[in-house]
Amino acid sequence: MPYMGDPTVSIILPTYNRLAYLREAAASVFVQTYDDWEMIIADDGSSEETRAYLRAIADPRVTVLWLSHTGIPSIARNKAIGRARGRYLAFLDSDDQWRPAKLAVQLDALRVSPDCRWSYTAVDLIDADGHPVDRDGLAPWVPYAGDITERLLWIHAHIAIDAVIAERRLVLEAGGFDERQRFGEDYDLYIRLAMRSPVKVVDAPLAVVRAGNGENYSANRIEAYEGWVQLYQKHSATLPGKRLRAIARSRRAENLLILARLYTNAGQSWAALRTLLLGIPGSLLTYPPWAWRAAKEVVRACFKATQRRI
Template sequence: MQPLVSAVIPTKNRPSVVTRAVKSVLQQTFWRLEVVVVVDGPDPATAKALQQIDDPRLRVLVLPNSIGGAAARNAGVAMAEGEWIAFLDDDDEWLPQKIQLQIDAANRSQAKFPIIACSVIAHTPHGEFIHPRRFPEVKEPLSEYILVRNSPGFGEGLIQTSGIFTSRELLRNVPFRDDLRKHQDWDWLLRVANLEGVEVQFVTEPLAIWYHSKTQKSVSNTHDWQYSLNWIKENRSLVTRRAYASFIMVEVGAQASAQGKWQEFLPLLWEAIRYGSPKPIDFLLCLGFWLVPRNTRRWLKGLLGEKQNLEQPLSTI
């Protein structure tokens, strides 16, 4: 039977976690799906581990050379047979009803190209949290939802890659940029956000587990403030002035301060003011990242009640 949904999982040199990810897809309550695992370059250990999974819905593509995570996702989309695509990072996993609830939401949508996101359970060294902590307001620009912080805690506005569910047609028309080392998901969302027929919608129930570890080295959590600054400058036309200012003052500023680049404080502030429209909270958060030690910030976030009760009921929209 032709699959209706294709789960695309790029992976490299992580056989134990990718098998966990694959099994979480195969255990979905929705049956008409396939799993497309793209192994990013020669990787005998991962290939062998995947061979132990006996399910005809699993398809594995081993690339002859490493091309990077974004290009590997694009290769998976090109190989996919399903009408819908759902991404899963190799170190994350899905809860059993994820695809069923997202395809129900997509079928209810009036948009030609709905992007169905969901809440995730962020599994961190400091506990488990439900993200995002809020959902987009009516007519809120997507750039402000994903790039602006209005509070100290992480995960206020979030569309995590392992929660993205959308049409194969949209992804083939607008693939991920394969020249980016980081911010690949933000970049794609910003480029498709204003296209005709595209609408971002949420299933508010947590449907994935995001293993978010700051101690695990990866491109996404490596401090590279100059790369992030160049990326937002390149995409200034795709974001609002508020989003531009907040990203530089908070995201870029946090990375620069972590590297002790005090000489960059004023130039970054000037860039945000000159081309953006910062609000008072942006200045407060910016100063907080530069002046308040990280351990103190974590204590304050706990005091302000960032932790959420994972047992609370969450409705689905």
């Protein structure tokens, strides 16, 4: 029997050739105690083995979008959002999972907080083999609620995309995922959601995130920090209020220094110098310690370049 009417929740699941993990992710949806959902799987040009599995899913609540490969999750997510019919959007990556009560608990939390149009939960971490990850050395979990825009800019609020449920209209008002933002696209969206609505937090680990997966999209640190610089550059001009824009500018300056060091360590001294040069106009006045630290990075990059010539 087809599922009648519009569902309450549209689950957005992008995937590309992660069949073993994808099976577990989908299974965690099928066992949800709340069942008024649709799942839109956006396949980013997977191989035949994965496509065969997706074609075999018989649940009428599941729709598969067959996309050409781009390697950009934001594009796949936006395509799925465009097909969604639910009042709420819930996000799940193909290598992660949900606890069975995830949707039920989070929707109940939103119902009792009508001023909040989005929500997130705590998460558990597992490794590539599904074993729990030791949290020693990791930043402690703090359940920030309400207006968390500043907490997001400082990355004090730790939010996994798998932990988020948001009103579909809110996500559309915010513009969806920025497809030009190759890394940090989730935090970019969170900031835009937080500018429009306070957030409700559920202080329970209802999502399970796979850390240390060798295929993880965020494994390339240089590209990751390029993404953070891009994110802070954009929001330094769009955030409301001088304080938030100043935080974004200082965070951009800090991430430029980290990016320059990563370039130097990777043997890309000219890229490091170019990064520091581009950072001068926006960093010297807004972040006074930047000049001294940048000068040290210039010396380091030049020294490394000289060593390679010897």
